[in-house]
Amino acid sequence: MSLGRAVHQKPGKLGRNAGGRGEAEPKAVRDEARTARHATGSPGREDLLAQALASANMEAAWKRVKSNRGSAGVDGLSIAGTADYLRTHWPRIRESLLDGSYRPLPVRRVQIPKPDGGVRELGIPTVTDRLIQQALLQVLQRRIDPTFSDHSYGFRPGRRAQGAPRACQGGGRLVGLVFDSTPPLAAPRVNPWLVAVDNSDNALRAVAQAARDTAETTACALHLVHVQPWLSKEAAEAELAHRGLGATARARALLDATGSPWRLHIAMGDPAERIPALAAQLQASGIVIGSRGLNMVESLLLGSVAYKVMDQSALPVMVVP
Numbered sequence: 001m002s003l004g005r006a007v008h009q010k011p012g013k014l015g016r017n018a019g020g021r022g023e024a025e026p027k028a029v030r031d032e033a034r035t036a037r038h039a040t041g042s043p044g045r046e047d048l049l050a051q052a053l054a055s056a057n058m059e060a061a062w063k064r065v066k067s068n069r070g071s072a073g074v075d076g077l078s079i080a081g082t083a084d085y086l087r088t089h090w091p092r093i094r095e096s097l098l099d100g101s102y103r104p105l106p107v108r109r110v111q112i113p114k115p116d117g118g119v120r121e122l123g124i125p126t127v128t129d130r131l132i133q134q135a136l137l138q139v140l141q142r143r144i145d146p147t148f149s150d151h152s153y154g155f156r157p158g159r160r161a162q163g164a165p166r167a168c169q170g171g172g173r174l175v176g177l178v179f180d181s182t183p184p185l186a187a188p189r190v191n192p193w194l195v196a197v198d199n200s201d202n203a204l205r206a207v208a209q210a211a212r213d214t215a216e217t218t219a220c221a222l223h224l225v226h227v228q229p230w231l232s233k234e235a236a237e238a239e240l241a242h243r244g245l246g247a248t249a250r251a252r253a254l255l256d257a258t259g260s261p262w263r264l265h266i267a268m269g270d271p272a273e274r275i276p277a278l279a280a281q282l283q284a285s286g287i288v289i290g291s292r293g294l295n296m297v298e299s300l301l302l303g304s305v306a307y308k309v310m311d312q313s314a315l316p317v318m319v320v321p
Contacts, residue, residue: 046098048139048140049097049098051139052135052136052138052139053094053097053098053135057135057138057139058131058135060138061131061134061135061138062131064134065079065127065130065131065134066079070124070127070130071108071110071124072108072124072126072127073105073107073108073124073125073126073127073129073130074105074106074107074108074126075105075126075128077126077127077128078127079127081127082126082127082128082131085128086128086131093128097132102132104125104126104129104132105125105126105128105129107123107124107125108123108124108125109121109122109123109124110122110123110124141157145157176265176266176267176268177240177241177244177265177266178263178264178265178266179245179263179264179266180261180262180263180264181252181255181256181261181262181263183261184261184263192221192222192223192282192283192284192285193210193213193214193221193222193223193284193285193286193287193288194223194224194225194275194278194279194282194284194286194287194288195207195210195222195223195224195225195251195287195288195289196225196226196227196271196275196287196288196289196290196305196309197224197225197226197247197248197251197264198226198247198248199246199247199248199249199250200290201290202290202291202320202321203251203289203290204250204251204254204290205290205320205321206288206289206290206318206320207224207251207254207255207288208254209288209318209320210222210288210318211254211255211258211260214260215258215260221261221263222255222260222261222262222263223262223263223264223265223278223282223284224248224251224252224262224263224264224265225264225265225266225267225274225275225278226244226247226248226264226265226266226267227266227267227268227269227270227271227274227275228240228243228244228266228267228268229268229269230268230269231268236268240266240268241266243266244264244266245264245266248264248266252264265278271305271308271309272305272308272309272312273312275287275289275305275309275313276309276312276313276314276315279313279315280314280315284315285315285316286315286316286317286318287309287313287315287316287317287318288317288318288320289305289306289309289317289318289319289320290306290319290320290321291304291306291319291320291321306319
């Protein structure tokens with residue numbers, strides 16, 4: 001599962017606004033007047049390969065790979081060892097790249113311990129393959145990156161995920177984020193259902209029930225909402241996305257496994273107020289929420305969110321025990 005964009009919401013408006021160092025170039029090359037979409041002609045494979053394998057481009061790629069250091073791959077050749085190897089073998093490798101017969105070697109698998117326990121697996125290509133990747137990146141990035149939206153912050157040179165909330169915050173305070181599934185909800189989608197989600201089993205059952213019901217009609221969209229208590233401006237920028245995505249991970253995984261597209265709204269405030277307000281903003285058909293199976297008296301005494309939502313919403317509310 002991969003997530004789409006995150007967009008900023010400002011107070012009083014719940015809708016979306018239209019909005020380790022790698023070996024990529026440190027700054028994005030921007031040419032808004034000439035994107036790939038408007039370029040005259042489209043270079044073929046041979047032209048792009050010729051640009052990538054040009055001497056000046058290869059020298060720049062080698063400097064980048066060398067400056068990043070890094071370990072040897074499965075061939076056991078370090079950067080210095082690869083330099084010696086390529087002095088003899090580069091003409092043959094270059095020819096195999098041009099005729100399409102080149103095959104990269106497998107990556108070397110290493111395990112890196114995590115601070116909180118467990119390990120993270122990492123695949124390390126050979127230095128030769130890293131050089132070829134970097135040479136291709138330098139050519140393709142200049143053509144493709146300018147066609148991306150200025151609101152895109154994922155895996156782009158000079159950008160990182162933490163910059164997205166700051167960029168879309170504008171002059172207001174960050175109060176919510178929106179994430180789409182991949183593929184996203186098809187448009188237009190009518191009669192959306194809004195499902196309140198947290199990390200509880202009750203919420204997971206509510207999501208499963210809503211997914212079964214909405215699967216009966218292709219016109220029905222499924223929106224998820226997770227509400228966090230109010231955070232400070234700094235904490236919201238640093239933690240809101242992490243907390244919301246963590247709390248909804250099981251629900252999103254369930255929907256991804258069944259092929260159900262979704263849109264996730266992460267907000268701050270009182271759930272009993274924010275959930276009905278968002279449902280009204282979306283013109284939802286109704287709200288689905290999990291319950292601990294409390295009776296009315298217990299719900300009143302314990303301040304049940306499900307009971308409060310039922311009390312405050314003018315829309316139908318489906319409570320799933």
